[in-house]
Amino acid sequence: MIEIRWHGRGGQGVVTVSDILARSVIYEGKYAQHFPEFGPERSGAPVKAYTRISDEPIEIHSGIYEPDIIIIIDRNMSKDFYSYLDGLKNDGLLFLNLSKEILNSIGRGRVPIGVKIYVADSKKISLEETGRLIFNIPMLGALARIIRTPKLESIEEILKTRFSDELLEYNIRILKRAYSEVEMFE
């Protein structure tokens, strides 16, 4: 079982992306669970969401405290990634919405040596492809590439149930571009 924690800010689609991930996995006939962290919904406030992915039915109905993967979709929170690593497993994965250059200038600090860090520049990707800032779906593309689940086509199917027209096209474009551009930070 893979346990994932998403970080971002209200309005950036933190809950939505976790929800889309779970639905895409289930679409493939595997097991997944998504649940948001609940609190007052305020635009701009830090928000968390959680996803479990498994080949077996998932029985646990409690929170995730030691995630295998942490994904930070907000740009500034990504820069301050050290504040969001609570409980991350020593061999876990960390996904940041940054360019390699920016992360180079920050450095990996005291992140445990076994943790692999991946960067996808959601800001650049979404601005170039759509002219807007959409941080969540590129990070899903990056994740899908690295953990090899779910397939891009499955995510696209779920996106189709949520978005239409231009917005759907935008999301698919940035999903695919982040999928191909995600890089490991060494």
Place this chain on the structure above:
Amino acid sequence: MSLVKQIRMVALTGNEAIAYAVKQANVDVIAAYPITPQTIIVERLSKYVADGELEAAFIQAESEHSALSICIGAALTGARTFTSTASQGLALMHEVLHIASSMRAPIVMAVANRALNSPLNIHCDHSDIMNARDTGWIHLFANNVQQAYDLTLIAFRLSEDLDVLLPTSINLDGFILTHSVEPVEVLPDEDVRNFLGENRYPYEIDFNKPLAYGVMALPDTYMEFRKQLYEVLKSAPRIYDEIAEEYAKISGRRYGKLLPYFTEDAEVIVIALGSSVETLKYVAKRLRREGLKAGVLGITMYRPFPEEELVEILSKAKVVVVMDRAYSYGGVGGPLYTDVLSTLYKNDLKITIADFIYGLGGRDFKISDAEEIFKKAFRALEKGSFDQDIYWWGVKE
């Protein structure tokens, strides 16, 4: 009928699963007042109606009190009727809850279990439904999203059964189940239609055949009415069993009134309601691998209370832990604890037992909580007793 059953696995939240089941049940009347965390149920249903996918009267009432009153009127015309609420909403319905059951109105209601004020809290516990425990309704509890879907369909069939004619509540843990996306196997519409059949409510309000409903009964007759309610709740479990068996045939999923896991040879059995059952089951499996005889007992039908089945399962246990996500303030323990305790006493079973009050106002029930509670229980097994009878679990002191 094809031999190979087409399985349709879809991703749904608990709220979506209930709304979908209600749509498939082809209800005639939905009356509700929005309240977190059930809002999405009625939101979805109103969309189904607006989009023409469900031909029903959707009535947004001005309060929960009115919503349930509307449901009673609708149910007495023979309409298949649904409502949904939580917490303060259920509390506001309280007097009407009694009227619904004693007027034998076959209403199905989803309750997204949530704490009661004060302090204000929107998260899960069972205080709302425990406050409505003695209202003469049938109360069913779901442990996951799949069960929320299945039990909703079973509830319509049970409520509308001519030998039952009672309202049923489907309880699902607020947020933990209402807002979690999980895989759900949904039945084809046709199977649902065949399983539920038509609502054949026999005493439809009919201007050509006037009847009196909700009459006044003075001391010479009142008690006879109440005895009837007592009797029908005595017989409802047998009918539930038949319906659940039929449901198992079409769905492959069997829901006893109790859901026992590894209880056969268990020395320690933990009893719970709602989503915690699943977390406890996960932990019990682990403990089994370590050679500990741990068992879990989920309660699907909380009212009428499945006394006989409980005795059968607990009679071989040495230690019983009851998990209560509510408390009976000023009473002898949590509501489930007092039920289990009386059942044991009535049946001359002397078993080491303790009550764990947990998860109030949405405090998470973690894997580590389940592990520690089992650990305490196995220590009680060695010592022959717990060091206290009621634990307020995980409270900061």
